[in-house]
Amino acid sequence: xxxxxxAKVYIKSGDGGGGSVSFRRxxxxxxGGPDGGDGGRGGDVWxxxxxxxxxxxxxxxxxxxxxxxxxxxxxxxxxGANGSDVTLKVPVxxxxxxxxxxxxxxxxxxxxxxxxxxxxxxxxFGNAHFKTSTNQAPDWANPGLPGEEKxxxxxxxxxxxxxxxxxxxxxxxxxxxxxxxxxPKIANYPFTTLHPNLGVATIDEREFILADIPGLIxxxxxxxxxxxxxxxxxxxxxxxxxxxxAQEEKVGKAYKTVKHELEAYGNDLTDKAEIVALxxxxxxxxxxxxxxxxxxxxACGKTPFQISAVTGKGMTEVLxxxxxxxxxxxxxxxxxxxxxxxxxxxxxxDEGEDDDQP
Numbered sequence: 001x002x003x004x005x006x007a008k009v010y011i012k013s014g015d016g017g018g019g020s021v022s023f024r025r026x027x028x029x030x031x032g033g034p035d036g037g038d039g040g041r042g043g044d045v046w047x048x049x050x051x052x053x054x055x056x057x058x059x060x061x062x063x064x065x066x067x068x069x070x071x072x073x074x075x076x077x078x079x080g081a082n083g084s085d086v087t088l089k090v091p092v093x094x095x096x097x098x099x100x101x102x103x104x105x106x107x108x109x110x111x112x113x114x115x116x117x118x119x120x121x122x123x124x125f126g127n128a129h130f131k132t133s134t135n136q137a138p139d140w141a142n143p144g145l146p147g148e149e150k151x152x153x154x155x156x157x158x159x160x161x162x163x164x165x166x167x168x169x170x171x172x173x174x175x176x177x178x179x180x181x182x183x184p185k186i187a188n189y190p191f192t193t194l195h196p197n198l199g200v201a202t203i204d205e206r207e208f209i210l211a212d213i214p215g216l217i218x219x220x221x222x223x224x225x226x227x228x229x230x231x232x233x234x235x236x237x238x239x240x241x242x243x244x245x246a247q248e249e250k251v252g253k254a255y256k257t258v259k260h261e262l263e264a265y266g267n268d269l270t271d272k273a274e275i276v277a278l279x280x281x282x283x284x285x286x287x288x289x290x291x292x293x294x295x296x297x298x299a300c301g302k303t304p305f306q307i308s309a310v311t312g313k314g315m316t317e318v319l320x321x322x323x324x325x326x327x328x329x330x331x332x333x334x335x336x337x338x339x340x341x342x343x344x345x346x347x348x349x350d351e352g353e354d355d356d357q358p
Contacts, residue, residue, distance in 0.1 A: 003195035005156040005233070007059035014042025014067040014083035016121035016144025019129070022075030023137070033136060035077045036127040039144045042120030043067030043083030049108045053091035054198065056156050067118075070144055073126040083120055090154060093236065097153040105152065109159065117152065121145035155232070158196055160211035161326045163234030165262070166243040167254055168215030168225075171279035171309060173197070175243065176212040178309040179319060184212060191215060191226060196233045203319040208326050211237065218257050221264035231265045238329040239273040239322055244296060244304070246280045251292050252299030273325045277305040277318055
């Protein structure tokens with residue numbers, strides 16, 4: 001399945017049905033009076049997060065979503081049926097933006113969360129609604145209100161506990177493949193990873209999700225290489241694992257290059273907890289390893305881990321360090337507040353209960 005993390009979609013809710021102008025006409029019934037029914041309400045357009053999706057590829061093949069209109073009212077005080085709703089099913093972590101791609105409508109981070117993107121139009125009143133003591137035969141009815149229509153952008157930010165960052169060929173995909181069941185593409189040339197990969201790592205009977213993103217090079221924030229757009233998939237992580245290949249001639253410069261790109265991207269990525277590791281150490285002798293470890297420690301201001309995904313050296317220690325930070329962050333995190341939505345909007349809380357927001 002092709003990975004797609006951004007999509008443009010047109011939505012339109014249903015128009016309300018028109019009210020009916022009708023009078024009761026039956027044999028032996030004199031002055032039957034008005035009996036036109038009200039029109040039905042148009043359908044709404046909803047968005048809902050579901051399990052089992054990790055891409056927006058479905059919206060490449062369908063970009064228009066329209067709810068059905070409400071049925072018009074009929075005689076004998078028959079109210080028209082409401083229009084059917086339409087629901088956009090998206091992965092957890094999807095953000096919805098207005099057409100300007102800057103105004104955030106909602107951020108869906110919980111499975112089963114729903115949000116009403118466009119309300120259907122109300123149905124019009126039939127002439128029976130306007131009957132009064134002074135006007136017992138109204139001959140008019142209201143038309144239904146039009147539904148809402150607009151263009152929105154869907155943007156996916158994957159939900160992961162830890163993110164892998166570094167330059168191309170730093171060993172990120174190899175690390176992910178060695179500690180999880182994920183099978184990303186691995187090859188001895190730059191940019192073998194073209195889209196994010198997720199995997200579940202297990203250490204000491206505790207699991208957490210790792211996200212591997214394409215490598216960063218100097219000038220990525222200006223569009224060089226693949227760019228930095230995939231950094232959005234590590235914005236929600238608790239900790240970043242920064243891998244620097246031991247094959248780099250200047251490991252300190254490699255670290256500072258990626259760090260500069262994280263700062264240029266913004267969104268508080270540099271404020272996240274960071275673990276630095278010198279990877280692929282199996283290709284160095286002891287003297288060269290000691291030299292590059294010292295150089296990297298000077299650049300990052302901390303003692304880096306020494307790891308090799310091929311031999312397994314240092315892998316357990318890094319996983320435990322990641323686990324400790326994630327557990328601590330989850331413990332200190334306050335319960336998330338349920339967002340207050342507009343009238344008739346609804347959100348599903350972590351407990352699985354539906355809360356109607358006034």
